[in-house]
Amino acid sequence: MTDVRDATDALLADRPDLEDDIRTVLDVDANQETWTFDDVPLDSGSFGELVSRGIAEKVDGEYRLANRDAVRAALEGEEVPSSGSRTPSIDVSLDLPPRRVSLALVGALVLVATFRLFAYQSVFRAEHVVLLGNDPYYYRHLLFHFIEQGTGVFSLPETVQVGEPLMLATLLAATKLLGGTTSAANLVLAWYPVLTALVTAGLVYVLTVKLTEDRRVGLAAVVLLAVTPVHAYRTAIGFADHHAFDYLWLALTAVAAVTLLKRTSTATFEVTSLRNPTTLAWTAVLGVGVAAQVLAWNAGPILLLPLAVYGVIRTAAAVNAGNSPLTDLPLVIGIGLGALLAFVVHFGLGWQRLYIVVTPLLLVAGLGAVIVVGEGARRRELSGALTLGGLVATGSLIFAVAYVALPDFAAQFTQEVVRLFVGGTSENIAETASLFSPRYGTIAGPFFFFGLSLFFALPYFVWSLYLGWTENRPAWLLIGSYSSVLFVLALLQVRFAGQLALFTAVFGGLAVVHLLAVTGAAKRPAVLSEVETTHPWRTATRDEPAFALPDRQTIIAVSLIFLLIGGLGAVMTPLRTNLLTVSDESYNAAAYMEDYSEAEGWQYPQNYVFSEWGQNRMYNAIVNGESLSYGYAQQNYEDFLTSTNSSIWYQRLHDRTGFVVINQYDGFENSSQETVYKRLQNWGNETGHYQAVWASDDGSKKVFTLVPGARVIGSSNQNATFTITETVDIRGRQFTYERQVRANASGGYEVRVPYSGTYSFNGTTVNVSETAVNTGQTISVRSNT
Structure with missing residues (x-):
């Protein structure tokens, strides 16, 4: 020292x-x-x-x-570098900790990885990489198509330039670095969420330490993030959706913004602070984070909303404290740099629509106007409350001008509001439901996504806003704004719960150390100390290690408190992850259909799989490689199951469908025996075009192919009714196919059968060949009467 x-x-x-x-x-x-x-x-x-x-x-x-x-x-609060050189340098200062803390941090990151690898065996099966969930197969389809077409990283086709272009370009770049093959693409898709989770967890550590100046809280935050179900399963191995990618840029943006605010939170504004190399470096990092957020996801601009809320509250708080809001200019400049980068990429590569990339620019205009109004209010010595009213009015005016002047922005804004509050067209998609939706059990809903950590973090959400306002601490106001806005968004749609988890982890870590202090097992976090509100290292003796090894009593206390706050999450994480995995039965069905299709020489759409929409992309990805959309299945599959006319559906499906997959659905068990669902659950009895070719061991899942069916005609007594049967063998499993035959008033009858075999028609034996079934051949029955 x-x-x-x-x-x-x-x-x-x-x-x-x-x-x-x-x-x-x-x-x-x-x-x-x-x-x-x-x-x-x-x-x-x-x-x-x-x-x-x-x-x-x-x-x-x-x-x-x-x-x-x-x-x-x-x-x-860092270690002193060995050299005191006067050479100017850029000090990015990511708070590299001492050796013991480094080892603890590595252990916490190992825990992060462990809780994201529960599905490893479900993902890597035989020659297949079986992704989790439904949407990852959309990205798989695109990535495979890019490889096949030789698409360049910066030459994405127009069809994908709006949505998640940055994510797709990044995945494609990683694939090319690993060889540019479909095998490499599968590995990238499987592992990218886990790698992103580790980087994000590291950023959460940096964010927490910069806020609290307490590495214990940072370590606790990483451990809680590791066991937070909604973050763990959305960054699990194989869950190659856009969520993990979005978390990375959100965390980076928050770290950069907090760092800037910590460096510039002085009472008066100094122009020299804008020329500081370190400040400039973090301003650039913030710009990259903001630009990446809007280029990575077309709904990314929503994640900039906390910055807007912060700008209004922070300016009012600064005026209330008699300080200049101009100290936030580096933050505004960083966002402006992000807007510039987004525009450059938009006009250079065509990524995203203009109304998407214009959002950061509108945010800059709004924040700039708010700061100017706030500085004027400070110089006129107006009250904080009056200033807040003026700021809200200013922000509303800027929004109104943008709404009128930019019709595309207005239309998209309206659409997003509708989606947030009424679900739009996605009412059947789980992630569009509220965190407290009845589908999750209302009150029990948050437990499935956060365990108990959210409930321990919530009081600190409010406290951070209070601390930021009363003590004019902009960094805490910012994190309070992020937490509060994302909590409201998660109340509207649970798809924002993963973003909220990053900040819940920060405050959950603070709760852990705070509770340890209450029990006497640890020192109180500096930011909560009544004696020292910051810089806990000043109260420690020079002989005390920065991160001492805990004794037995402390280990017990830490374990119990972590179990209290994070225990339920640790239990829920593997359960929630398992819900996204593809079951053995579903995978075996897909593998069988793939082999069957290859043996028959089928090409898409001959081998299209018609199934429930939630697994439709998975089946088609494995069987035919076409997993771009599940739209047809989503629109038609339920109507198909509830129909009582299987022949009409055969006419609709046979030109575009090779396989039909039937699961056992509890909601259909009380349906009529005449429905297609009931008939196919009973091996296709009373149908003439649906031939069962595979079934799970318990019979709950079946695969059918569509066949013309052999047409059998004959005559019997007038209005006679009789039943034909045949024992069918599927891969060593036998069942009895039945169909009731009714003669008309003239005694004639006609019936189709989807299976080959020997049938007894009213005492007459008829052989039906496989060829007759597959070609729709007509077979006449000679009556014995």
Whole structure:
């Protein structure tokens, strides 16, 4: 520990009010080789303290910090670098911890990976990579198509330039790096969510430590994120949806924004802070994060809403405290840089619609106007409440102008509002339901997605906003805004619960350490301390390790509290992940259909699989490779099951369908015996075009092919009724096919059968060949009467 570090710690312990001024001195020192008393905001007494304690030194009649890195380390709570070089550098400062903390962090990340690998055996099966859920097969189809067509990373076809172009380009780039084959694509799709989860967890650690200045809280946050079900299953191996990709950029944006706010949260605005290399670096990172959010997902602009909410509250809080809101200019500049990057990519590559990429620009305009109004209110000494009203009015005016001037933006905004509040056209899709939807059990719903961690984090959501307002702490206001906005969005649609999980983990980690402090097993988090609100390292003795090994009692206390907050999540995570995996029966059915199709030489759409929409993409991906859409199955499958006319549906399906998959559905068990569902559950009895070719061991899942069926005609007594039967063998499993035959008033009858075999027609034996079944051949029955 250097003398300058000790001196700075001692000064800040005696004069905590000097922290913002010393940060300004640090910025001035980073931009000027030497400086004078007039260049820094200190009074003569405070300036004398800097010189007398050896923190600043005199050089050729001017001054400079004796060891800039030591002063920065004291302010940020970091270890002092070995070199005190005066060479200007960009200090990105990701808070690299000491060795013990590093090992603990590695262990926490291993836990993150472990809870995302439960489905490993379900994903890697024989020669197939079986992805989780439904939507990942959409991206699989596109990636395979890109490989086949030789598509370049920056030359995506128009059909996919709106939606998730950045994600698709990234997946394609990774695939090409691994060889550019479909096997490489399968590996990328399977593993990318896990790798993204690890990076995101690391960013959550950085975010938490920057906020709380307590590495214990950061480690606790990562562990809680590891066992948060909604984040774990959406970043599980094989769940190659867009969610994991979105979490990465959201976390990066939050880290960059918090870092900027921590670096610029002074009472007065200094232009020199905008020239600081580190500030510029984090501004660039923020710009990349903002641009990536809108380019990665067409609904990404919704995730910028917390920044807008923050801007209004923060400006009012600054005015209320008598501080200048101009200190937020680096944040606005970063968002503006993101808007510029998004525009460059849009016009250069055609990614996303203009109304999507214009959103960050509107946000910049809004925040800029809010800051200008706030600065005017501060100079006129208006109250915080009056300022808040003016800010809301200003923001509303800018939105109204944008709504009128940009029709595409207005239309999309209206559409998203409809989707959020009434579900739009996605009412049957699980992720569009509310976090408290009755389909999840209303009150029990959050337990399935968060365990108990959400309920422990909620009080800290409110506390962060309170702390940010009353003590004018912009970083806490920002995180409170993110948490609150995402919580409201999750109440509307659970698809935002994964984003909320990032911030729930931060506050859940704070709750863990706070509860440990209440039990006496650990020191209170610095940000909650009544003695020191920041910088816990100043209250520790120099001999105390930064991260001490816990004793037995502490280990027990930590374990019990983690079980209390994260235990239910740890139990729910594998259960929720398992719901997304493809069952053995479904995979075996798909593998059988693939082999059958190859043996028959079928090509798409001859081998299209008609099934429930939730697994339709999976079946078709394995059987024919065409998993772009499940729309046809979603629109027609239920009507097919409830129909009582199987022949009409055969006429509709046979030109575009090779296989029909039937599951056992509890909701259809009480349906009429005449429905297609009941008939196919009973092996196709009383149908003439549906031939069972595969069934699971318990018979709950069956696969049928569509055949013309052999047409058998004959004559019998007038209005006679009799039953024909045949024992059918499917892969060693036998069942009896039955069909009732009715003669007309003239005694004639006609019936179709989908299976070959020997039938008894009213005492006459008839042989039906496989060829007759597959070609629709007519067979005449000679009556014995």
